[in-house]
Amino acid sequence: MRGRNPFDGKPQLTLRDVADAAGVSEMTVSRVLRNRGDVSDRTRARVFEAARTLGYVPNKIAGALASNRVNLVAVVIPSLSNMVFPDVLGGIGDILDETPLQPVVGTSKYDPETEEKVIYEMLSWRPSGLIVAGLEHSDPARAMMRNAGIPVVEVMDVDGDPVAACVGISHIKAGRDMAREIARRGYRKIGYLGSSSLADHRAQKRLQGFKEGLAEAGLELAESCFYEGMSGFGTGRAMTADLLTRRPDLDFLYYNTDMNAAGGLLYCLEKDLSIPGDIGLAGFNSFEVLDGLPMRIATMDSQRTQIGRKAAELISANALSDEVIELNPAFLEGDTIRPALDSASSSS
Amino acid sequence: MRGRNPFDGKPQLTLRDVADAAGVSEMTVSRVLRNRGDVSDRTRARVFEAARTLGYVPNKIAGALASNRVNLVAVVIPSLSNMVFPDVLGGIGDILDETPLQPVVGTSKYDPETEEKVIYEMLSWRPSGLIVAGLEHSDPARAMMRNAGIPVVEVMDVDGDPVAACVGISHIKAGRDMAREIARRGYRKIGYLGSSSLADHRAQKRLQGFKEGLAEAGLELAESCFYEGMSGFGTGRAMTADLLTRRPDLDFLYYNTDMNAAGGLLYCLEKDLSIPGDIGLAGFNSFEVLDGLPMRIATMDSQRTQIGRKAAELISANALSDEVIELNPAFLEGDTIRPALDSASSSS
DNA sequence: CTGAAAGCGCTAACAT
DNA sequence: ATGTTAGCGCTTTCAG
Numbered sequence: 001m002r003g004r005n006p007f008d009g010k011p012q013l014t015l016r017d018v019a020d021a022a023g024v025s026e027m028t029v030s031r032v033l034r035n036r037g038d039v040s041d042r043t044r045a046r047v048f049e050a051a052r053t054l055g056y057v058p059n060k061i062a063g064a065l066a067s068n069r070v071n072l073v074a075v076v077i078p079s080l081s082n083m084v085f086p087d088v089l090g091g092i093g094d095i096l097d098e099t100p101l102q103p104v105v106g107t108s109k110y111d112p113e114t115e116e117k118v119i120y121e122m123l124s125w126r127p128s129g130l131i132v133a134g135l136e137h138s139d140p141a142r143a144m145m146r147n148a149g150i151p152v153v154e155v156m157d158v159d160g161d162p163v164a165a166c167v168g169i170s171h172i173k174a175g176r177d178m179a180r181e182i183a184r185r186g187y188r189k190i191g192y193l194g195s196s197s198l199a200d201h202r203a204q205k206r207l208q209g210f211k212e213g214l215a216e217a218g219l220e221l222a223e224s225c226f227y228e229g230m231s232g233f234g235t236g237r238a239m240t241a242d243l244l245t246r247r248p249d250l251d252f253l254y255y256n257t258d259m260n261a262a263g264g265l266l267y268c269l270e271k272d273l274s275i276p277g278d279i280g281l282a283g284f285n286s287f288e289v290l291d292g293l294p295m296r297i298a299t300m301d302s303q304r305t306q307i308g309r310k311a312a313e314l315i316s317a318n319a320l321s322d323e324v325i326e327l328n329p330a331f332l333e334g335d336t337i338r339p340a341l342d343s344a345s346s347s348s
Numbered sequence: 349m350r351g352r353n354p355f356d357g358k359p360q361l362t363l364r365d366v367a368d369a370a371g372v373s374e375m376t377v378s379r380v381l382r383n384r385g386d387v388s389d390r391t392r393a394r395v396f397e398a399a400r401t402l403g404y405v406p407n408k409i410a411g412a413l414a415s416n417r418v419n420l421v422a423v424v425i426p427s428l429s430n431m432v433f434p435d436v437l438g439g440i441g442d443i444l445d446e447t448p449l450q451p452v453v454g455t456s457k458y459d460p461e462t463e464e465k466v467i468y469e470m471l472s473w474r475p476s477g478l479i480v481a482g483l484e485h486s487d488p489a490r491a492m493m494r495n496a497g498i499p500v501v502e503v504m505d506v507d508g509d510p511v512a513a514c515v516g517i518s519h520i521k522a523g524r525d526m527a528r529e530i531a532r533r534g535y536r537k538i539g540y541l542g543s544s545s546l547a548d549h550r551a552q553k554r555l556q557g558f559k560e561g562l563a564e565a566g567l568e569l570a571e572s573c574f575y576e577g578m579s580g581f582g583t584g585r586a587m588t589a590d591l592l593t594r595r596p597d598l599d600f601l602y603y604n605t606d607m608n609a610a611g612g613l614l615y616c617l618e619k620d621l622s623i624p625g626d627i628g629l630a631g632f633n634s635f636e637v638l639d640g641l642p643m644r645i646a647t648m649d650s651q652r653t654q655i656g657r658k659a660a661e662l663i664s665a666n667a668l669s670d671e672v673i674e675l676n677p678a679f680l681e682g683d684t685i686r687p688a689l690d691s692a693s694s695s696s
Numbered sequence: 697c698t699g700a701a702a703g704c705g706c707t708a709a710c711a712t
Numbered sequence: 713a714t715g716t717t718a719g720c721g722c723t724t725t726c727a728g
């Protein structure tokens with residue numbers, strides 16, 4: 001006795017059942033249901049009727065095995081609770097909705113080993129494409145991506161060595177550009193507030209670029225504050241309180257993400273600090289939900305929806321390209337940074 | 349010539365290839381890779397070696413077809429951008445991580461037809477379980493859920509007629525309890541701010557329960573304000589500005605979600621309204637990211653992680669139960685509502 | 697402990 | 713316009 005589905009529910013309906021009910025061959029039913037080839041209207045109607053009344057649901061497993069076609073696109077991201085990634089998925093969905101392809105999401109929890117396992121699992125379903133966040137992966141993961149034989153796109157970041165195609169922004173540049181803006185606007189004692197996690201490669205790169213940008217202007221980071229755990233208003237507030245207590249002389253705070261910056265902003269407003277005169281703030285990402293804060297936070301749009309769209313386009317074009325598409329994060333001045341002293345109003 | 353994967357990449361490696369390389373039968377390879385049955389250590393080692401050097405990735409499609417076992421759990425939710433659902437997914441993941449099961453997410457965009465299609469698509473992959481948000485579905489969707497022959501759990505909401513098992517809270521009660529709290533604390537002119545979308549059934553139910561709760565206290569809703577589109581600080585702020593302009597006499601604002609309430613709170617603080625004295629505010633959901641706001645918003649914890657966990661437990665128990673598990677949302681007083689006038693401090 | 701045979705439900709390719 | 717045949721890559725079952 002073969003096992004059916006878990007706990008041997010009723011045996012699944014097959015094409016055979018529909019074919020018998022409609023008085024035609026399995027092949028005809030298959031054609032009708034997939035809308036392939038020519039079938040007479042009369043037969044077509046009979047088949048649909050039979051399928052509907054029986055409640056037939058096709059078995060894509062068998063179909064996929066027979067046709068060697070799987071309309072799934074594997075998407076591997078670190079987490080869903082970081083608002084960044086749902087936005088990328090949104091962009092992917094926008095594009096794939098116009099195609100027969102469907103995204104399937106797996107999460108790595110910012111852990112390379114988990115990521116490797118998830119990629120392995122997903123590839124074992126033979127998807128039509130693979131989208132992975134970031135450029136840092138274990139060697140086996142990279143090997144799998146290289147040998148998958150399907151379009152593979154790494155997203156979010158272009159600072160590194162992509163396995164194949166790649167769509168993202170340069171976080172190093174993003175950090176550097178922000179440093180330049182801050183320096184140009186006359187701030188001099190600058191603090192950084194961000195995650196202590198080395199696994200957040202993109203935030204690390206922004207910090208690196210940020211330091212470089214400061215150095216260009218003859219500045220250096222006056223102080224930093226790192227947290228573990230999740231970003232959020234509470235985290236931003238606590239870090240800010242801590243940092244400003246230790247270094248009340250700081251005149252600018254650069255945050256790894258807008259969520260933390262928002263918490264910091266609220267703290268500063270509560271302490272009646274004069275923004276952006278006495279102290280400026282900037283974040284990263286440009287989260288739409290934050291639009292109603294008392295002040296718009298200076299930030300840089302991370303282009304995540306656009307990244308998702310471009311990646312999905314590469315996948316649906318079905319080319320095994322190794323194109324690198326670098327998007328440009330837009331600097332959004334907001335209200336928490338002083339106007340530029342010189343004439344130019346935006347970065348290079 | 350049979351098509352291989354898209355664009356005929358290299359032919360995929362099969363068990364055969366590994367078997368040949370290791371000098372054993374396909375069956376032995378299969379046993380080693382699945383860790384089933386007894387295989388000598390020597391053979392085992394040889395097989396692993398061969399699989400690793402070839403870079404073999406098993407074909408789960410073929411495996412699933414042969415074994416009639418698919419370790420996937422289909423999860424259908426309206427959207428990923430509403431922070432509620434990632435939290436549910438988190439709970440699901442917590443539990444499934446301890447099992448061989450993997451969640452696969454599909455989104456319905458709050459549209460019953462899309463939901464129906466997504467359920468159909470997912471069921472056609474013969475998953476081991478199905479979790480669907482909400483109790484409102486098209487008739488065909490309900491039929492599919494009923495006949496799927498796998499454990500099915502509807503989540504979030506218990507006010508309605510579940511197809512099978514169900515884990516959630518009563519949003520009607522949640523609304524009613526909040527109304528009671530508000531009334532008990534002496535507020536009398538109460539406004540509601542929420543989505544105009546009838547597709548947001550749970551918000552509608554909270555509103556319904558809220559009105560009932562007010563009626564119990566001899567009150568009725570003084571005014572409402574509805575929005576289209578996404579919740580967020582901007583939306584909350586705009587609605588609040590609008591409502592308070594029309595009705596400056598209101599002394600309480602009940603929001604459909606904490607995100608909007610936060611925007612409203614910031615607006616009220618900006619206008620120097622005295623909270624919770626002159627005006628009180630309450631939301632729904634208890635979003636952790638909001639913890640660092642100037643005041644903690646009165647809210648009700650929607651238990652979404654817990655809901656995800658319970659649902660996943662039902663699925664992994666693999667019982668086709670029709671159990672209804674009602675969780676109790678916790679009222680969180682916060683700072684934006686006056687203390688109770690009478691002695692009791694919490695709802696029934 | 698290992699192998700050989702059969703077949704999962706479907707679709708490509710070739711009839712008719 | 714419809715039917716027939718073979719087989720996708722794996723696992724189940726049964727034999728050694």
